[in-house]
Amino acid sequence: MSKIKAAIIEDEVPAARLLHEMIQSLRPDWEVMILPGTIEESVEWFRSNPHPDILFLDIQLTDGNSFMFIEQARPDSMIVFTTAYDEYAVRAFTVNSIDYLLKPIHQERLLQTIERFENLSERYIRDFNRENRILEVLESLTDAQGLSTAENKRYRTRFLISFSNKLFTLAVNEVAYFYSENKLTFVVTKNNKEYVLDFALDKLSEQLDPDIFFRTNRQTLVCVDAIQRIEPYFLGKAVVHVIPPFKDKIIVSKDKISAFKVWLNY
Template identity: 50%
Template sequence: MNKLNAIIIEDEIPAARLLHSMITRLRPQWTLTIVPGSVDEAASWFKENPQPDLIFLDIQLADGNAFDFLSTVQPSSVIIFTTAYDQYAIRAFTVNSIDYILKPIDETRLLDAIIKYETLQNKGIPHPQEYLNTLLDTLQHKERRYRTRFLIYGADRFWSLQVTDIAYFYSENKITFAVTKKGQEHIIDLSLNKLMEQLDPELFFRANRQVIISIDSIDHAEPYFNGKIAISVLPPYKSQITISEEKLSSFKLWLNY
């Protein structure tokens, strides 16, 4: 791929720097710029600079989200989204020349997205306005049904477990458990990744690779080591639940939604 101008819009500085270093290793010939990760500051940057070819855009920004930014700026650039959780049905973004990368970002997955972009460039990207209109329509599509219950099997009977009764999910030895607000545990025949596709993101958050927490289960949060925070839930989880520094901004936005 020839020289290309790309920017990173990310509200978490460590995550922006990490992504910058990954892209630089993969495409050292690109001109790459980190832009402030807020709607207002990113919009100001676009007023003073030419449109980049490609934007690595975080879904959650410091003062809004990707929809706010795209509506304000109306960029002609192609977008690759980065996000900590699947709040906006981002699997739909893979249509019409766009892609998404889940955090924490894996360099192999990043390379896949870059190669996809380069392939589409060679074939011809759709007209910028058509591309943007499709993108905005996707972001505005919020009519989505989320799972409301699970069928639980016992030794001699089965019953329905309501999602609203669940405090958190956790994975152990490749088995997923749902823990109710009363402290009961039930095996769920879905991975945490699949659960996050089916649960309402306003109510549930992927704290880390092992745990998904409900907004109602949180007792309190406190500082932890290396920029992390520790979450205490009710009923208590068997070990410490921590939120990484990279996911902290998304977690705060989720709490304040």
């Protein structure tokens, strides 16, 4: 049997490197590569390179969720999702022999996944049409977990806010945008109220509806309803103006512009 080729798509570089090291320690004879952690760059790589045998794919990437990547790249690979969702939220990922790994990833669980792949891969290659398989899994995942526009969405709908020695709930539909500053995360409402949240932007990106919120850059996560206008910026970038106004420029990088436009036009 030829050498197994594995690929990792993960937008957090330390997490990608750690997973790479773990796989190589368990299977030193495998060829393991880390691909770009954006949908646009990863899709381009899959269009111009042979597809790996197994793909470790983070659900939430820099410029959208992994299902956008699958729809565009049609990877001819066995997919293992990596995610920070709890086990209940990802139980459908075992459909059609596709596995998942919860973060933080433990070596024992990774070994189970690898052994499962090794036991199933030959039958998988021989008996299944992979393109149809991916579409079936996408349908199962979105229908069961609300990870797209399915009716039974399971995205976060509210936050518990602590303010002035009181607790109250803030509905997600009242949020204009989130931003991080000095290792804190802030939420700004549509009526220009601001509160501190005990969530990192990475975690919020996974819990909020990707049709409504977009991670414009590492500092900001913006609601589509808050966008007033978009202006071109240097080197193919764009500046997003929001209501209420943000205290700094919200800049979308050149790498994320295509995904941002697709998101706006969805």
